[in-house]
Amino acid sequence: MSGGLRVLVNAGPWLPVPPEGYGGIETVVATLVPELRRAGAHVTLATVGPSTLEADDHLRILDEPAFRSIAMPYNRVSGLAHAHMQGVVAALRDQDRWDVVHDHLEVVGPSVLGAMGTAAPPTLQTLHWDLRKHPEFYSRFDGRGRVRFAAVSASQLERAPRNLQEQTLGVVPLAAPPAVSVDVEPGEHALVLARITADKGQDLAARVCRRAGIPLVLAGPVAGIGDPAELERRLADGDEALRAHPDVQYWLDEVRPLVDGTSVRWVGGVAGEAKERLLRSARALLTPNRWAEPGATGVVEALSRGVPVVGTPLGVLPSLVEHGRTGFMAADEDELVRRLAELDRIDPRACREAAEQWTPAGMARQYLDLYARLLEANPS
Template sequence: MVVPPWLSVPPPGYGGLEQVVAGLVDALVDRGDAVTVFGTGRESGTAGDFVSTGPELQYHRLGESLPELAHLARVNHLVHSADFDVIHDHTTIGPLVAGRRAVPTVATVHGNPVGEYGTVLSDTDHGVGLVAISHAQRRGNPRLPWVGTVHNAMPLRDFPRKRAPGQGPVLWLARFSPDKGPEVAIRVCRRAGLPLTLAGKCNEPAERRYFEQVVEPLLDDDVTLVLNADRDTALRLLVDARCLIMPIQWEEPFGMVMVEAMATGTPVVALRRGAVPELVRPGLTGLVCDHPDELPAALLESSRLDPADCVAHVAENFSAERMAFSYESVYHSFLATRVRPGRREPAPVSIR
C-alpha cells in the first residue's frame, strides 16, 4: 500500500485519503491479508507493517512534485516480486512510474480525472490498472484504463452516533476553497434563518487567501468559525449538527465527509454534483437539490429524517469491510490478466 508522503496514516485531522487507506489496511489485515504500508514519517497507526522512505512527513512541501517523486523512487527500489503480489498506489504521480516496478500495480484515482490531472493519467503505463472511487468519477474520463470502481469507506466500530435528529446548527465541513462553496452555505443558511458552523481546513496559502478575501467579509454572529479542527472535534460537530450542507461547485469525485456525517446519523443536504447521487438517498439520508435556491427549504426539512436510516445506509454500503472485499476482487481480477499460465510470477510490466 503506497500512500503520499504528506500525512500520517491515519491523519490526526483533515486527510480523507489517509483515513480511507487506514480503514482499508486494517480491514484487509482482518481478512487475513499481509499488508505493508509504504509512507514517510516514523510510524503508522494501522495494523499493517510500515516501511518509511524518509523520517519526516512532507506536509510543508505539499503541492511540490519532487517529494512525491523521491518517495516513489525509493518505493520502487524497495519492492520485489518475491515479497508482494500486488502494489496498491494512492499517490498522484504513481501511475506514471509504476511501470518500472517488478510487481503489478493498481492505483486508486482520488482526484477529478480531467484537465491536467486527466492528461497525466492518460499517460498511465499499460501495465497499471486504475480504480475509480465513484461511477461519476469514471464517467468524467471513460477512456482511462479503469479496472474497477470501489467506493471509499471507513471503519464504523467506534463512530459516535446521535439517537434523535440534531438540534444544533447546520454544519459545513471542508477545506476553504471555491469548489466547496462556503460562501453559498452562509447565504443559504441566512435565507433559512438557521445558524451555521463553518469548520474549515485553512493551512495552505490558497486556502488562507480565499478565506480572507471571500469568506471572512461575510461572517457575522450567525456563523461560528472553527479552523483546522482535529478528528475528535470534527466528529463532535457532526453529531451535534442539524445536518451537513454540501453546496459543492464542482464535480466532486466522492466526498467522504458525507459518509462520515451519515455514519453519525446526521443527514446531508447537497447540490446534485459529482458523486452526491451515489452517496445520499434522497428523502431517507438527506436531500439532493438541483439549484442553490432549493437549499434553504431542504435545510429546514432535514430535521424530519431519521438518524437510524442514515447509519444503516452507511453500514450497508460504506463499511471498511465491504471496501476491502471489493478491492480484493479488483486485485484478483487484475492479477489474472497479468500472470502467465503455470507461473506464480507476474508477467513483466511493459513501459511505453
C-alpha cells in the same frame, strides 16, 4: 484471495495515516488497511514519518508531511512526490516481498511504477480525484496490463478519458471509518467538514445558513493549517508565501468576512472525539460543492451517524444521498435555503440504513477481488 497476500499500500507523502483532521485519501487508507489485515493480507504502508496506523510493516520515506506545500508553484514542489516514490522504488528493487502494490499517489505513482515494468509488482491505483485533470497523462498512459485502476464512483469514471476507462478494473465506493464512541446531545448547527477551498463552497454554506437562521460550523484546515490562531499569526507576521496560497486568498476574500463567531464559526481542523461530537450533534452536513466530487467519505460518515446531507447535485453526491429520504440535493442558493427548512422530514434511521451498504469490510473485499483479477492477468 486474502490469506498470505503481500500488499504494499502507497499512501504518498502528503499527510500522516490516519490524518490529524482533514485528509481524504489518508482517511480511506486508514479505513482500508485494518480490514485487509483482518482478512489475512500482510500489509506494508508507504507513508510519512508521523503516521501511527498499525500495519505489518512501514516505509517511512519523508520525515514530515508535505501537504502544506502541495498548492505551491510546481517548480518548488515537484520533487516531493518523486522523492517519496524514489524510496518506494528502492524498496521494491531491494526486497522481493510484495505481490501487489495498491497506489494512491496521483499521476506520479502509476507513471513511476509503470516505468519499472516487471521490476515492480502488478499495481492497482485508486483514482481519488477529478479525472478531467491531467488529460494529457490519462489519455496517453499505457499500463500494459500491469498497472490498472479502480474508480471510487461511476460518476467519476464517466468523466475519465476512454483510454483510462479501458484500464480500470472496477468501481469501489468509499466506506466511512469506524465511529468513535461518544455521547452527545442534538445540536442546532449545520456542519461543513472539508478543507476550506473554493470548490467546497464554504462561502455559499455561510450565506445559506444565515438566510435559513441556522448556525454554521466550518471544520477543516486552510492551506494545511488547522489551528485558527496559527493562521492569523502567520498572516499578521507577513507570511507572503502563505497569503499567496489560493485557499488562503479564498478564505480572506470570500469566507472570513462571513465568520462572526456566532452565526458562522470556523473551528479549524478537527479529528477524533472532537470531530465525532461536531458531526453527531449536527442537524445536517452541508456539501455545497462547486466541483464533481468523486468519493465523499464525509457524506458516508454523516449518514452512518444518522445525520442528513444537504448539498449540490454534482459528482458522486446524487448517488450517495437519496433526495427526500436521507437528505436533499439543491441546484442553487435559494433551493438550499428552502431545503434546510425541511430537515425535520428526514428520519435518522433512514440515513443509517442507507450507509450500511458502504462498510470498511465490504470495501476491503472488493479490493481483494480486484487484486486477484490483477494477479491472474499477470502471473509470476
